Amino acid sequence: MASLEELRLQLDEIDDQMVRLYEERMKVCAQVGEYKIKNGKKVLDRQREKNKLQAVSEKASSEFNKKGVRELYEQLMSMSRKLQYQQLVKAGALGRLPFIEMESLDAKNARIVFPGTEGAYSQAATKDYFGENCNSFYVRTFREAMEAIEDGAADYAVLPIENSTAGSVDEMYDLLVEFENYIVGETIIPIIHTLSGVPGAKLTDIERVYSKGVALMQASHFLDDHSDWQQISVANTAIAARKIRDDKDQAQAAVCSAYAAEVHGLEILEENINDDQTNCTRFIVVTNQKVFLKHAQKISICLELPHESGSLYRLLSHFIYNDLNMTRIESRPIEGKNWEYRFFIDFEGNMADPAVKNAIRGLREESRNMRILGNY
């Protein structure tokens, strides 16, 4: 039996030849790319790829190697497609950008909508992004905020998309698919809940606690110590605070921010009641125009997948082959199709980068109903 060292020398020799062949192959693929540009042919030729996979796997001698060679060639063909997309970009044949580039958002003249009421965390996010004195108003629900920008009643909406402890805001993902609005910005703000009641109320008076369901969950350690309290969920933490003010009932309290308590004239019964002291929420800024900021560096897309084993994996290869860092992947059920999923993917990049163009073209060709939700 050969020693490990001898075996590794053999591998090195094989690898020398492999790399040489790889380079030769890419050279020929570049010539195919030139031909395709000249003749206006699409980069992805599914039939040709199928035939090639069939042919190379037949050349291998064992089942294990047939499968291995097939996988290898799927990757090689994906690489040559990437090369050809780059050639298209160089030849100026990828066309105009689907989003219009902007230098900056006109925060001064913008009218902004947020869900909830005075004192909502989304109001804090609005002020954080657009400035303390921005021109804003509120509606009750996320849906109403999306409608307000669709209708033009507001220029921008500020909406929560993800919490550091509770995870994705599923409803927002669904609304991003339902409405043709686009993400143009994001901001992260800390979420620090208090328990607040009417002035004069004491902790021992409390029988019912109102808040947004996810906020009740985020304060569950504190609330578990008062398991006799009834928990009632309403649309928003600040709406809960307003209700406590309106009901004037010492047995009722809200889980809301200190700011919401102040705005609605409540007294803080307990500060900082979240389980996680670093709790924060990422908000997105949404508009009805298909625009992106010049310095944007994150892209959100959604897509549906054909029912094929490995198709998700193959799609993800477009991020790797184009050197794009995928930062997030989420799935949501597709309405009316049981156990089929729509994927939401965030990755780093700007619409104007060739690598992003390459990836998007590839993703679109290999998925269903792909949409760019924004570049921000």
Add this chain to the structure above:
Amino acid sequence: MASLEELRLQLDEIDDQMVRLYEERMKVCAQVGEYKIKNGKKVLDRQREKNKLQAVSEKASSEFNKKGVRELYEQLMSMSRKLQYQQLVKAGALGRLPFIEMESLDAKNARIVFPGTEGAYSQAATKDYFGENCNSFYVRTFREAMEAIEDGAADYAVLPIENSTAGSVDEMYDLLVEFENYIVGETIIPIIHTLSGVPGAKLTDIERVYSKGVALMQASHFLDDHSDWQQISVANTAIAARKIRDDKDQAQAAVCSAYAAEVHGLEILEENINDDQTNCTRFIVVTNQKVFLKHAQKISICLELPHESGSLYRLLSHFIYNDLNMTRIESRPIEGKNWEYRFFIDFEGNMADPAVKNAIRGLREESRNMRILGNY
């Protein structure tokens, strides 16, 4: 310029040589595998792989090709690891299974816990899986059900994990991580909501509707037509039904199943009020023993990822290279670590398959805190 046909002939020649080299390489890798088995060495040698990637990419002439060759070799090395895992399996060196194989669950003598109360959808799932006359009891929350099996108060718990329209039950994913309980089965049941009130109540009497938050959402089209109704969420649809019975208030109604209405002596005011007529929920059967059924065909795992670009993609390659069909991927925030995620992955397979063993070994070595949640 060469014609497309000529170029394709050149590719065919290159591919002949490529496949030959691939086969040679795998032969040498098999010998390395034998050496590793003899000497008790681990299959994955990170330092050796790093050096090899460095060496092959240096051999390539352009930046594009350096990157391409690196990707190619990541795949090739993953394949040779797979080959070596197979050799380990053949040599009986992969050791005992971590889960104990069972012929069937002893449904007759089992004591089963479900969350909610009489008439809950989870009770319907319990009866569907364990039979109409099974020995079951209820607790209020998912957590209490997980505690009941951990403590041994129940042998099995039946809990919802995913709804066809609302998506994942996030809390259940978090509880699967928190408790050392295991999934041993699953069942899907249709979810058909009614609006039910006290006998004699009419639709026009209703002012307040109680249900589980997600059920209110699933009936949102119907409830939107009655936007003056206050919606109050409680832990469970059947608990809502019980509350309506107890409160005896004609202004109150529950969104619950027809069965829950019957059990609690309510009158159905409106049948079938969900938005989606094919709405159904997948329930899992959980136990405190690390067992799996002989005919099990789905595996659920969770894992955390190191912060590296592409690491998710690389992990997923273990499913492809082992020919395992990944059916689901979900992410949840990791408590105490903002914007870091734990992934939950379902794939088809049985613990006793070598391919599954291979994949699990690879996944465990390349991720953090990987856990097998069950094979069912």
